[in-house]
Amino acid sequence: MNKANPFPNLMRAFFYEWLVEQRNASVHTVRSYRDTWRLFLRFTAQRTKKTVAMITLADLTARDVAAFLRHTEQERGGTIGTRNCRLAAIRSFFNFVATRDPASVAQCAEILNIPVKRAPVSEPCYLEPAEVAAILAQPDRSTLEGMRDHTLLSFLYNSGARIQEALDLCPDMIRFESPSCVRLTGKGRKERICPLWPETVLLLKTLLERKPRAPDQRLFVNRYGEPLSASGVRFKLAGYVKAAAGTEPLLHTKHVTPHSFRHATAVHLVSAGVDVTVIRSWLGHVSLDTTNHYAKANLETKRKALDQVSLPATTVQPPSWKRDASLLAWLDTL
Numbered sequence: 001m002n003k004a005n006p007f008p009n010l011m012r013a014f015f016y017e018w019l020v021e022q023r024n025a026s027v028h029t030v031r032s033y034r035d036t037w038r039l040f041l042r043f044t045a046q047r048t049k050k051t052v053a054m055i056t057l058a059d060l061t062a063r064d065v066a067a068f069l070r071h072t073e074q075e076r077g078g079t080i081g082t083r084n085c086r087l088a089a090i091r092s093f094f095n096f097v098a099t100r101d102p103a104s105v106a107q108c109a110e111i112l113n114i115p116v117k118r119a120p121v122s123e124p125c126y127l128e129p130a131e132v133a134a135i136l137a138q139p140d141r142s143t144l145e146g147m148r149d150h151t152l153l154s155f156l157y158n159s160g161a162r163i164q165e166a167l168d169l170c171p172d173m174i175r176f177e178s179p180s181c182v183r184l185t186g187k188g189r190k191e192r193i194c195p196l197w198p199e200t201v202l203l204l205k206t207l208l209e210r211k212p213r214a215p216d217q218r219l220f221v222n223r224y225g226e227p228l229s230a231s232g233v234r235f236k237l238a239g240y241v242k243a244a245a246g247t248e249p250l251l252h253t254k255h256v257t258p259h260s261f262r263h264a265t266a267v268h269l270v271s272a273g274v275d276v277t278v279i280r281s282w283l284g285h286v287s288l289d290t291t292n293h294y295a296k297a298n299l300e301t302k303r304k305a306l307d308q309v310s311l312p313a314t315t316v317q318p319p320s321w322k323r324d325a326s327l328l329a330w331l332d333t334l
Contacts, residue, residue: 006101007057011037014096026189028164036089043068057097062110065090069114080119087114125254126263132157134244134251135237144210145223149236151203152220152228156258159194160265160283162186163230163258171208172215176201186284194282233258 019025019033040060045052047067048059065087072078072086091112098108127135136153140146156166165184173183180196196204204219213219218227234257245251254260262283269279279285 005056007055007060010057010097010100011093013100014093018096032085033089033092036086037093039072040065040068040086040090043071057101057104057107060111061107062114065111065114069117080117084116084119087116125256125260126267127254127256127260128248128250128264129268131244131248131251131254132261132264134248135240135256138240138243147203147207147210148220149240151200151207152233153237153240153261154200154203156261157265158197158200159184160262160269161194162262163233166258167218167220167228167230167233169219170216171213171219174201174204176205184284190284192281192284230258 015030015034019030025033041052041055044050044055044059044064047064048055050059068090069083069087072083073080078086091114094108094111098105098112136150136157139149139153141150152166155161155169156163159166159182161169161184165186168185169182174196175181175183180198180201181193182196183191183193185191207219211221213221220228222228222232237256237258241251241256266279266283269282270276
C-alpha cells in the first residue's frame with residue numbers, strides 16, 4: 001500500500017526528518033505547519049469526496065492549493081497574512097517532495113510557482129500612554145488572576161515582547177538584581193536582553209511570591225497551573241479594553257491585541273528620542289526598516305519635526321521678470 005501511495009511516508013519524512021532533524025524547526029513552526037496540513041487535507045477530502053486516508057499525492061494539485069487558499073480567505077475569514085502562512089507550509093512540503101520523488105517535479109513546480117499575495121501595509125495600531133495606563137488599571141490586583149494579568153500586560157509594555165515570548169517566560173530568564181533585565185527568545189530562536197523597570201521587577205517578584213514557580217516553569221499560568229495560551233490572553237485583554245474605554249473613548253476605535261503593547265513600546269521609545277538601533281535591539285527586529293516604520297507612525301515625532309521647520313520668508317520684491325520692463329516690452333513686439 002505504501003508503494004502505491006507514497007504520500008503518507010512523504011508526509012511523515014517531511015515532519016520528522018526534514019523539519020525536526022535537518023531544519024531543527026521550533027515547536028511553533030512544526031505546529032503551524034501541522035495545522036495547515038490538517039485543514040488542507042480535510043478540505044481536499046471534502047473536495048474529492050474521499051477520506052483523508054485515501055488521499056494521494058496526485059490529488060494535491062496547484063488548482064486544489066489555489067482553491068484552498070481562496071477558502072482560507074473567503075469562507076474561513078482569514079487574513080492575507082494567514083493565507084500566505086498556509087501557502088508557506090504547503091510550499092515547504094512540495095519543495096521537499098521535489099527532492100524525494102523526481103516523478104512529481106512538474107506537479108511540485110506548479111505549486112511552488114503560486115505567488116504570495118501582497119497585502120496593504122497599514123500603520124501599526126499603537127496605544128497612547130494614557131490608554132496603556134487605563135488598561136493596566138482594570139485588572140483586580142487583589143486577586144491572583146488580576147495580579148497575573150496586570151503583571152503580564154505591564155511586562156508586555158516594558159519589554160515590547162511578542163505574546164508568545166512573554167508566555168514562555170520562566171523565572172530563570174529574569175535577572176532581578178540591578179541592572180534588572182530579561183532574556184527573551186524571539187523569531188529564529190534569536191536571544192535578546194531587555195531592561196526591566198523597577199516597577200516591573202517588583203510586580204514579577206510579587207507574583208512569584210504568591211504563585212511560586214520552579215526556575216524552568218512558565219511564570220504566567222491559569223488556575224490549574226497550565227501555561228496561558230495566546231487566545232486566552234486576547235480574550236482577557238478584550239474585557240479590560242472594553243472597561244478602559246469608559247475613560248479613554250478612543251479605545252472604541254482601536255483593535256487592541258497583545259501585540260498593540262509591542263507597538264506602543266516602540267512608538268513611545270521613538271517619541272522619547274531613543275536611537276532606532278537601540279530600539280531594534282530592544283524589540284528584536286531583524287531590519288532597521290521595521291523599526292523605522294514606528295518612527296513614521298508616531299504623530300508626536302512628526303509634530304516636533306514640523307515645529308523645527310521655519311516658514312519660508314516672504315519677499316516683497318517682485319520677481320526679476322516682472323521688474324525688467326524692457327524685456328516685457330520686447331516680448332510684446334513679437
